[in-house]
Amino acid sequence: MEHDPIAETVASMIPRARTELAELVAFRSVADLAVSPRSESEKAARWIADALRAEDFQDVSVLDMSDGWQSVYGCLPGPADAPTVLLYAHFDVQPPLDEAAWDTPPFTLTEREDRWYGRGAADCKGAVLMHLLALRALKAHGGVPVTVKVVVEGSEEQGTGGLERYVRDHPEMFAADAILVGDAGNFRRGVPTVTAALRGITMLRLEVTTLRGDLHSGQFGGVAPDALTALLKILSSLVGDDGSARVDGLPADGHWEGLEYPEDDFRADAGLLDGVRLTGTGTVGDRLWSRPSIGVMGIDCPPVEGATPTLQARARAAISLRLPPGQDARSATDMLTAHIERHTPWGARVRIEPLGQGEPFRADVSGPAYRTMADAMATAYPGEDMRLGGFGGGIPLCGALTALYPRAEILLLGLNEPEAHIHAVNESVSVDELRRLATAEAHFLRAYRETPRT
Known part of the structure; x- marks a missing residue:
């Protein structure tokens, strides 16, 4: 395999990332006062703001949203003629459900067999670390060659629209040539995937x-x-x-024309009991991503x-x-x-x-950012081509970004592969996926500096 200094640097930073993710997971940042006090979300927001400042971000702010929660914003300026890339994640999490049903405490990051378990480890606090790892690796190899904006939302899981309204009211803050939304996931572990459609x-x-x-x-x-x-x-x-x-x-009656999802694989991923039938008609892709x-x-x-x-x-x-x-x-x-x-x-x-x-979302996958990401994914996942998939969940911000910045390319990637069991008990993140996706993101940011955008 070809020597990849970026990948080696990311790998060397994984122990630090584990320590940081453990700190972030420890905040019970459920954006629902019936489940967690507001102070837990506020502490998570301050943690992220401090992390951005430590990476030399400017204009770092903890922003009060109209829905009563907070988001974090910062900007890392690049060269004067560099393109701008917006990186997104969210730090609010789903409630832990039945805490007694977890094998380990949901807000204590616990390692087992190359996975880190905890609420938000994959969805989506792990993506905060994915972005930080990519930026740190680039800084260790000559610097970040593009302008990077980061926004980390505090109420995505509730769908209350605070950040969407803030973006509409402050469009200049979030304008970018490409937007990487770190709240999706590979079709399965080891299969590099960019999500092109959201319900x-x-x-x-x-x-x-x-x-x-x-x-x-x-x-x-x-x-x-x-x-x-x-x-x-x-x-x-x-x-x-x-x-x-x-x-x-x-x-x-919609029809899905992208990545196929075999029924046997879906049954295994979903944990269906023997004899229980799938619901609906058509292919799994039809039912999951187009209906x-x-x-x-x-x-x-x-x-x-x-x-x-x-x-x-x-x-x-x-x-x-x-x-x-x-x-x-x-x-x-x-x-x-x-x-x-x-x-x-x-x-x-x-x-x-x-x-x-x-709102649902469908990306235009024909632009230069997608070609650049395909090359970056191939570097991080040797022998694998990037796939285009759908994701059954929604990311409300994508619709607002598409409306405000129609020329910006939006790419959805992240750590929510099926084994992560997001929104369920025993949520976890694959350490290997975190390493590879951070490596891919770093290669993308480096190459995007030279990518023609016309």
Whole structure:
């Protein structure tokens, strides 16, 4: 294999990166006051700001967003005629779910078999270290040849749009020739992938009420409507018999033409039990990246333990609707709301509250930044060609960046390969992926300085 000083330098910096990621993971920076205090997110923001200052970034700021959370910004100026690259990550994380179900404490970074475990290790605090490793490696080999802007968001997981609105109000701060969004992942470990399509999302909370108070089911059942049953009928109306999304007026027949995802691989990655069928129709790529899907995020109902034969006066659920590129989140939200109202049975009262939304995204992959990244990935992953894939999750900022900077190329990469189990218990990051992707990013930044952009 050809000698690569950049890769060797990145590898030598991995022990320091582990120490730093452990510090960052230790902050319980869930952007939800019902889960974590605001001070945890504020401490994470200060940590990132200090890290940028230590790398000679200028104009480093902890920015207050309109949604009540913070983001961190800094700029590392390059030569006067150099292009500008914006690097993105986020430091907020999903709640740990059942902490007792983790093999090791979720906010204590723990190493096992070349993986580091902890909430946010991959999604997306690890990407902060990926960016820092790339920049440090370049500084060790002559300096960073482009202007680099970094923005690290503090409320991406909540979809509340604080950074999106800030970018729209301050477009000059984030203008760039290329944008590297470090919140995606390889198709699988060792397969270099740039994500070219993202599904968007809209989230709603619905509350169904039917009675002034709970009732004895023996005395009133069969005549008085149960709110929980009404809620279940609404939720059932949102999926077909095959499990695919069925929202009145919303197309659900898209076709994916990119990277293939074999069904057996998907079953293994998703951990499906033997005999359990996949939902929907079409290829896995069709269903995962080109069609909408419905999920129930949570439901309020009496627990089985201690349950009594009672009719419920009130029931609530939180749902999410994932949207493929080409569909509009606002229009889809209107369709979903109308569907719920139309399918609410028995004249029950339903109150619908929006929780957040993000637009889907499709990249133009024909530009010079993609060619430069393909070469960089080939260097970091010898013998492997860069693939173009989709990602089922959404990154709300991408839509705002596309609208503001239509000439900028947006590339999505990161550490969220299937084994990372992001948003689940025992989230982890592959140390090898961190090393290789930081190496690829460093090579990209070095080569992009000389890449023709017309």
